[in-house]
Amino acid sequence: MRAVVQQGYGGTETWSVHDVPDPSPGNGEVLVEVRAAAIDRGTWHLMIGEPLLMRPFLGLRGLRQPVPGRDVAGVVVGVGPGVAGFAPGDEVYGSAPSGSLAERAVVSVKRLAHRPQTLTFEQSAAVPISGMTAIQAVRAGGVRAGQRVMVIGASGGVGTYLAQLAMSLGAEVTGVCSTSKIDLLSDLGVQRIVDYTRQDPTDLVGERFDVVLDIGGNRPLRDVRRLLTPAGTLVLIGGDEGGRVLGGLDRQLRAAALSLVSRQKLRGLVAAEKAADLEELARLADQGAYRPVVDRVFPLADAAKAMDHLAEGHARGKLVVVP
Ligand SMILES: NC(=O)c1ccc[n+]([C@@H]2O[C@H](COP(=O)([O-])OP(=O)(O)OC[C@H]3O[C@@H](n4cnc5c(N)ncnc54)[C@H](OP(=O)(O)O)[C@@H]3O)[C@@H](O)[C@H]2O)c1
Known part of the structure; x- marks a missing residue:
């Protein structure tokens, strides 16, 4: 072959x-x-x-x-x-x-x-890979109807699924992407869009989110935590600027340690490949929850x-x- x-x-x-x-x-x-x-x-x-x-x-x-x-x-x-x-x-x-x-x-x-x-x-x-990561991140974040959810990196492979799955659960989604992909998020129905090339999303003064799903940018934990409500949840999924050796693993470990002493829930995600999630993603696609x-x-x-x-x-x- x-x-x-x-x-x-x-x-x-x-x-x-x-x-x-x-x-x-x-x-x-x-x-x-x-x-x-x-x-x-x-x-x-x-x-x-x-x-x-x-x-x-x-x-x-x-x-x-x-x-x-x-x-x-x-x-x-x-x-x-x-x-x-x-x-x-x-x-x-x-x-x-x-x-x-x-x-x-x-x-x-x-x-x-x-x-x-x-x-x-x-x-x-x-x-498969991006969809399974997204569905597991939505679960790790405990995303539900009425919550304010930020997806940092909503225009990429994982983010386009994450944003759609969170919206299908009834969450109000703010998506972060670069200028050339604003129209993509808008077409997906993302309610609010932040262009990270013009404004750092962690500088949104006075804005608080119940859940932040962080896929891109590898921003310092203290900055991303500023976006959370006092009992909010942060799920660290990726970010390709995490260094050649550890690739951002250190940020995930620090988040897990901080979570022990904070009301905020700070988690790293290591997605697993599971037939059950593929079956659920097939069901959700056929129900029109995402494309x-x-x-x-x-x-x-x-x-x-x-x-x-x-x-x-x-x-x-x-x-x-x-x-
Ligand atoms: N934890 C896990 O188990 C798991 C599983 C799968 C993937 N990942 C990781 O997740 C990350 C994303 O994967 P992907 O497949 O979605 O990649 P991708 O298709 O390349 O998408 C990357 C996303 O990050 C955004 N982004 C890039 N720089 C940014 C910045 N400075 N601030 C905010 N957003 C930024 C991009 O926005 P623009 O395109 O608009 O610039 C895009 O939405 C990778 O690091 C990957 O290794 C982790």
Whole structure:
């Protein structure tokens, strides 16, 4: 099959398209013919091999598993031993640690579900990693109707889901993004938008939020806490300015420690990949609670261009790659 193969760590010069052997499904796994894959910041972190803290687990000189990409939507074409609930011909979506920027991918049933019926394959592929992160962040924040919620980084892969899921629960959402993405948030129905290139969101004088979901900018904790009500909740999800070694983990650890002595709840999120969340995201999509924002669709041969587009900060929502 054709697949993107990564050699070493670095920029997209480490990616090239090759013929490689088909993966074969093991116990509890299925083989999926990929109809669409998507890329996300996690794939970018794996490409550059940062935060460096991760390298002993990933491979010191390069990825142990060289096909990048995790998000996948496609059709089951093979079933390994011990698989129940999936059969050849099923249309599925999920996360493929064996790599999804390929014509075929192996996916564990622990990270797989039947795909949303009202979405295309391309839209479905845009959901898994960012959607699971968003739904888990909404739960970690305890978001509910009537609350004032700020999403810092609402225009990206995770943020576009977070903003929509919080609004579908009845929260009043303030979204933070850069100037060129204001129209995107406005189209999603985000009630209030702050352009971080013109105003730092932590300088909103007199504004207090019940929940702040922080995905971008890696601002100091003391600044982000100023935005919270006295018993408000902060969920730290990401931010790519957290340093090459720790990647912002230190901020998450400090938040957990501070939370012990504060009425405010300060949490870091480490999203888990779960079939149950994929099933819920499929249900929510089919009920119209959210729609994936697919910015552009690239052919497999241009997967590196897709990653450059993401890395340069141009992506509006999600980028999809089709084999
Ligand atoms: N905790 C977890 O388990 C988990 C899971 C998934 C992802 N993440 C992390 O979450 C982060 C975002 O992922 P993503 O896929 O959503 O990335 P993305 O698609 O690149 O989106 C990044 C978002 O951050 C915004 N942003 C950038 N600089 C900012 C600043 N200075 N102030 C405010 N907002 C800013 C961007 O706004 P503009 O585009 O308008 O500039 C965009 O909305 C990454 O660090 C990723 O590693 C964590």
